[in-house]
Amino acid sequence: MSLLNKGGDGIHPVIRSPQNFVAGAFLIVAAAFVVWMLSGLSQGTLRTMGPAMVPRWTAVGIGLGGAVLVVLSFLKEGEALERWHLRGPIFVLASLVIFAATIRSVGFLVAAPLSMLTAGFGSREVRPLELVIFTVAMTVFCAVVFRVLLNQPLPMLVLPALSIQF
Structure with a gap:
């Protein structure tokens, strides 16, 4: 699947906000990594919180924010990717x-x-x-x-x- 649609008047990008798409994808990957790293720790319950509860749910929230950015990158015009600096x-x-x-x-x-x-x-x-x-x-x-x-x-x-x- 191409990220470009060829229309009658030229080429239109499917991803309308590449910067939001890349940022959202990065947040999703980082959140998934954190959740995976916490898999060996107990989450506990709301009454007796374990060591993984707050970091895991923070990562889930960050991942959901990344998913919102990815979805919005298809719906709204946004910034192009800028040059990366190290x-x-x-x-x-x-x-x-x-x-x-x-x-x-x-x-x-x-x-x-x-x-x-x-x-x-x-x-x-x-x-x-x-x-x-x-x-x-x-x-x-x-x-x-x-x-x-x-x-x-x-x-x-x-x-x-x-x-x-x-």
Whole structure:
């Protein structure tokens, strides 16, 4: 099956919004991957939630959103595919690796800002001062939420022979 219909007046694309189609297809594939990865974990019930309930249903919601994008790509005119740039994905992936590599060795107060600063440079339009302000604000906010409000055993700052646990 071709994605182009040949009409009397020329060629008309069946997919009217290629950008929405590709984005929706990507979301569906990513959601299916997450659901598959969670297949070994118990979902539990609403009364006793298991470790897979929230991530699984979040993935299902994201997959449904992707399906909506795919359907709309056939019904409404939209943007063509743009040229892809690797800068953003590379910096975001690097920030995830940095966070994973440093959270246990130096603690959250070092790992989070390093990760956020790295991810921020994934955009060509980065403004360093705004990025630093955002990084400090988000680090403080996340530290309060995870350590104080949710009481998670998060190493805040790890120094040689000294670990600060708030």
